[in-house]
Amino acid sequence: MSVAIIGTGAVAGLCVSWLERAGAGPVAVCGRTPLERFTITGDGAGGTDVRTIAVLPPPDAPVDWVLLTVKAQDTASTAPWLDQLVGPGTVVVVLQNGVDHVERVQPLVADAEVLPVLVMAAAERTGPGAVTHRIGSLLVTAQNPAAQRLSELFDGGATVHQDPDLLTAAWRKLLVNVGGNCITALTGRRAEVLRVPEVRELCRAVLTETAAAGRSVGALLTDADVDGTLRLYDSYPDDNGSSMYYDRMSGRPLEHELIPGAVVRAAERGGVDVPVTRAIWALTKAVSVGSAGA
Known part of the structure; x- marks a missing residue:
């Protein structure tokens, strides 16, 4: 499974950390400033270990999963990345605050599937590529086949709960x-x-x-x-x-x-x-x- 993360903030760092723990391998990270690695301090459950995780440069072709982690007000600015990364089989996972994930992102990705996700975790970006993970490793999403595949993708790194409401x-x-x-x-x-x-x-x-x-x-x-x-x-x-x-x-x-x-x-x-x-x-x-x- 190919994965690209749009954004370089705290939620992006959490996703890199969770996917690494899940054995998903290096993932690509796309942002205004290129990153080669994330340094994650803590595990959200009281641990204070420090891990450095290498990331891949942005791919030049569509991927299976796009994880959109920028703040909601910055969504429109990601259109060039979405144009590059989203293909017919791509699932766009929107990990943002708010209550209108699909309405905000669907116009930017044509007919691609958009999966809204609530991030139930607390983390702080302390510098470029540096994130302190303070609380939680839970993602809440809809109940559908794409959500089930997301749960399998993050298995071992974060818990994905499929909520029917x-x-x-x-x-x-x-x-x-x-x-x-x-x-x-x-x-x-x-x-x-x-x-x-x-x-x-x-x-x-x-x-x-x-x-x-x-x-x-x-x-x-x-x-x-x-x-x-x-x-x-x-x-x-x-x-x-x-x-x-x-x-x-x-x-x-x-x-x-x-x-x-x-x-x-x-x-x-x-x-x-x-x-x-x-x-x-x-x-x-x-x-x-x-x-x-x-």
Whole structure:
């Protein structure tokens, strides 16, 4: 099986690590800056080992699997890579935040199969080709033959769970992101800030609104999902960051349209009032535009 990864960030490094553990052999990595290797620190389960994994240069012909790992707002910029790598039998695996993976990517790949995947892991890019793997090795996707093949591809490296209700699973992941990502990015603090009492109440308000917006578009979310997300925040080590936090600290654009913006748009379609999330969306957008010119 030939595999090409588009992107050179933390999720790309995780995929390189998982595929190496699964015995998939060297995989190709495609990015603006060529890479020869990834250095992965940690295993997501408390281990602190350091592994250096060689990668291949971008192929010049279609491959069996394309793993799209760039941030969702950068998807359009990958069109030249997708044109080069996607053929009639290619499966395009979209490993991004948000709830509209297929709608975002399908126009760029014609009739190729697009497989949305939720990355249930925490990792930090600490330098070019350097990634610290902090928490988790779980991928959640749809229930179909391509997902089964993906599970076999990653077997031994990461667990692939096929969920028959991916819409609800995606909104549960959005719950995790809309509180943790936005608040760590806005405050410039890591997970310890989520345990500040006033911040925790703000999180609860955002999560409650997000659950209501999700229900309005068909996601089967309840108050138990809100409570479960707050307990998940409590389990994070104090020094755990988020993708939006890391982006803000590096002066990169934020996922304001893909995380809080997705909630606001769904709420508008469903006739749900989400004033706290709308404020979070406005603030993250202002930070993104102000710091990165996005």
